[in-house]
Amino acid sequence: MSHVPTTPAEYWDKYKPFRGEGVQAAPQADRFEWTQFPGHGPGAEFLGEPRRVLELGPAEGKEAAYLAHRGVDVTAVDFSAVQIERARAFWQDTSGLSFIRAEACDFLASTTTVYDAVYSVWGAVWFTDPEELFPRIAKRLAPDGVFAFSQAEPTAHAYGPQQMRGKWLEGRERELTVLRWQYAPETWADILKRHGFTDVEAHVLKAPDPQDMGTLMVRGRIPT
Numbered sequence: 001m002s003h004v005p006t007t008p009a010e011y012w013d014k015y016k017p018f019r020g021e022g023v024q025a026a027p028q029a030d031r032f033e034w035t036q037f038p039g040h041g042p043g044a045e046f047l048g049e050p051r052r053v054l055e056l057g058p059a060e061g062k063e064a065a066y067l068a069h070r071g072v073d074v075t076a077v078d079f080s081a082v083q084i085e086r087a088r089a090f091w092q093d094t095s096g097l098s099f100i101r102a103e104a105c106d107f108l109a110s111t112t113t114v115y116d117a118v119y120s121v122w123g124a125v126w127f128t129d130p131e132e133l134f135p136r137i138a139k140r141l142a143p144d145g146v147f148a149f150s151q152a153e154p155t156a157h158a159y160g161p162q163q164m165r166g167k168w169l170e171g172r173e174r175e176l177t178v179l180r181w182q183y184a185p186e187t188w189a190d191i192l193k194r195h196g197f198t199d200v201e202a203h204v205l206k207a208p209d210p211q212d213m214g215t216l217m218v219r220g221r222i223p224t
Contacts, residue, residue, distance in 0.1 A: 033121070050117035052072070052115050054113075055074065057078055073096050077099075114145075115140055118146075121149070141222040146221055154184055154216060192218070199221045203217055
C-alpha cells in the first residue's frame with residue numbers, strides 16, 4: 001500500500017513531482033513566467049529592479065534561477081523535501097541562489113533578512129492563509145519593497161479557503177485535505193491594503209485562448 005500523506009509537505013512530495021522519469025534535466029530558465037502560458041504576460045519587470053529577493057514555493061526553481069543568472073541574490077523557500085532536493089540538483093552551479101526547506105510563515109518569522117521583493121508564482125501564497133502570511137511578508141520587506149504573486153483565476157462562487165481537487169485524489173476518501181485561498185481581485189487588494197501595502201494592483205490576466213483559465217496577478221509595495 002502506498003504511503004498516504006499526513007502533512008501538507010508530504011502532499012507536495014507525492015503529488016507535485018517534476019514531470020518525467022529517471023534523471024531529469026533542469027528546466028529552461030530563459031524567461032520569468034507568471035502564468036501557465038509561456039511568453040504570456042509580464043516577466044521579471046513586474047518585480048521592479050530588486051537586488052535581494054525571496055521566493056515562496058519555488059517548485060523546480062526556474063524563476064529563482066532566472067533572477068540569479070542576472071545577478072539578483074535569491075533565497076527560495078519550500079517545505080517539500082522532494083522539491084528542494086530536486087531544485088538544488090538542477091541549479092547547484094548557480095551563484096547567488098539558495099534553496100531552503102521550511103514552511104513559509106515559519107521562515108519569515110525566524111529570518112532577520114530584509115528583502116527588496118517577495119514573490120510567489122502559483123506557489124505558497126496560494127496555499128497559505130493570507131492573514132498569517134501577509135503581515136510576516138510586510139515585516140521582511142525593505143521600504144518600497146515589492147510583494148507580488150500569481151495564481152489561477154478564481155472560479156465562480158469560490159471564496160476563501162477551498163479544498164484541492166484533482167484526478168489524483170479521486171476515490172481517496174482518506175486523503176489529506178489541502179486548502180488553497182481564492183478571492184476576487186478586489187478582495188485581494190483589500191487584504192493587502194489592510195496589512196499596510198500601498199500602490200496595490202490586482203487583476204485577472206486573460207489567457208491567450210478565451211476558453212482557458214486566466215491568471216490572477218497581484219502586486220503591492222511597502223511604503224518608503
